[in-house]
Amino acid sequence: MVAPFLAAALTLQTAAPLPPPRFESGRAWEHLRQLVAIGPRPSGSPAIEQTRKYIKEQLAAMGLTALEQAWEDETPIEKVHMVNLSVIIPGARKERIVFAGHYDTKLFRQFRFVGASDGASSAAFLLELARILKARKSPLTIELLFLDGEEARLPEWQGTDNTYGSRHYVEMAKRDGSLAAIKALILVDMIGDRDLDVRRDENSTLWLTDAIWAAAKHQDLDDSFLAESTRIEDDHLPFLAAGVPSVDIIDLDYDAWHTAKDNLDAVSARSLQIVGDVIVGALPAIEARLIKHSQITLVNKTTVRRKAPRKDYTIRLAHHRHHRRGLRRKADVVMMGH
Ligand code: 1BN
Ligand code: ZN
Numbered sequence: 001m002v003a004p005f006l007a008a009a010l011t012l013q014t015a016a017p018l019p020p021p022r023f024e025s026g027r028a029w030e031h032l033r034q035l036v037a038i039g040p041r042p043s044g045s046p047a048i049e050q051t052r053k054y055i056k057e058q059l060a061a062m063g064l065t066a067l068e069q070a071w072e073d074e075t076p077i078e079k080v081h082m083v084n085l086s087v088i089i090p091g092a093r094k095e096r097i098v099f100a101g102h103y104d105t106k107l108f109r110q111f112r113f114v115g116a117s118d119g120a121s122s123a124a125f126l127l128e129l130a131r132i133l134k135a136r137k138s139p140l141t142i143e144l145l146f147l148d149g150e151e152a153r154l155p156e157w158q159g160t161d162n163t164y165g166s167r168h169y170v171e172m173a174k175r176d177g178s179l180a181a182i183k184a185l186i187l188v189d190m191i192g193d194r195d196l197d198v199r200r201d202e203n204s205t206l207w208l209t210d211a212i213w214a215a216a217k218h219q220d221l222d223d224s225f226l227a228e229s230t231r232i233e234d235d236h237l238p239f240l241a242a243g244v245p246s247v248d249i250i251d252l253d254y255d256a257w258h259t260a261k262d263n264l265d266a267v268s269a270r271s272l273q274i275v276g277d278v279i280v281g282a283l284p285a286i287e288a289r290l291i292k293h294s295q296i297t298l299v300n301k302t303t304v305r306r307k308a309p310r311k312d313y314t315i316r317l318a319h320h321r322h323h324r325r326g327l328r329r330k331a332d333v334v335m336m337g338h
Contacts, residue, residue: 020133023129023132023276024128025269027128027131028276029272031127032121032272035119036264041104041119042107043081043082044082048104051103051123055127058127064089065087066086068084069085069086073149073168076153076154082148082149084165086169087143091139092139093140095294096182097140097182098182098244099129099143099186100126100145100147100185101121101125101147102149102150103147103148104119104147104150106152111259112260114263116262118190118254121267121271125188125275128276143182145169147166147169148165166235166238179244185239186247186249187250188249189235190257192267192268193253194268194270198225199252200213200226204232207245211289212247215282216278219277221274232250234248
């Protein structure tokens with residue numbers, strides 16, 4: 001017979017929430033390998049259709065369903081069939097954090113471009129992130145967004161001949177009213193470089209960049225997440241233009257960029273692990289900041305009674321009301337001073 005205290009201990013143990021599993025770069029690496037094995041994967045090609053099949057099957061095996069957002073886009077050369085893939089992992093609140101990356105590869109006719117870092121690393125990373133975030137109880141909903149059409153169709157990155165997927169996604173989200181629930185975008189791109197050097201992007205939102213770089217420093221990974229800054233145009237720009245706090249984690253210091261050398265020899269599982277550890281490490285601080293700010297918004301509007309307002313805001317509101325009515329009292333001023 002099991003002693004009563006032991007039975008109680010066993011019950012307690014089984015009732016405790018499981019910690020989320022660790023980001024396993026071995027799994028991300030296997031996804032990257034499979035994607036590279038498909039070959040060049042430009043938008044509109046049979047190979048990118050095969051890539052979608054792989055992504056959807058891998059998600060389905062985790063118990064996740066990918067929704068397809070399909071459209072035909074006009075490029076300077078031709079009309080191209082494009083598809084974004086989106087996965088929702090519900091959290092305690094409907095407001096969401098979007099993790100995004102592109103899965104298309106740039107079209108090159110002169111050589112075989114398989115985009116091990118530029119195209120495969122981001123998609124592989126999101127697949128492994130999906131696995132661990134599904135096993136986590138998150139305060140906010142998580143969306144994983146696999147973007148099509150990041151790459152320019154013409155050789156040069158110019159005008160609107162790029163970021164087709166992110167522009168389309170933001171346009172549709174504005175139209176259907178779902179954009180307002182997106183509280184942050186974390187974009188990954190070209191994170192496979194075996195000599196990982198991620199620089200701060202000056203286009204990205206400062207507090208999000210700071211949260212991620214703080215997590216890197218905390219884990220002694222600041223030799224990969226450098227203090228230097230650069231300015232990047234990428235899939236985060238349409239989100240930023242729509243008012244969504246956004247950050248791009250990208251290593252453009254990559255000799256193999258847009259060459260036939262962007263293959264398995266140029267990338268490493270270690271780099272995927274670094275980015276995984278940094279992002280997963282930064283997530284609680286990002287969530288805490290978003291939750292704090294969403295409460296402030298709700299209380300200031302004074303329309304929502306579901307949540308107890310934070311004490312200092314109750315005081316501020318009380319003060320505000322008195323002030324408006326010309327009833328400002330000394331006690332209010334004292335309470336305001338913290
Ligand atoms: C990233 C990967 N990008 C294209 N492939 C975007 C980019 C284009 C970044 C030009 C810098 C310069
Ligand atoms: Zn590229």
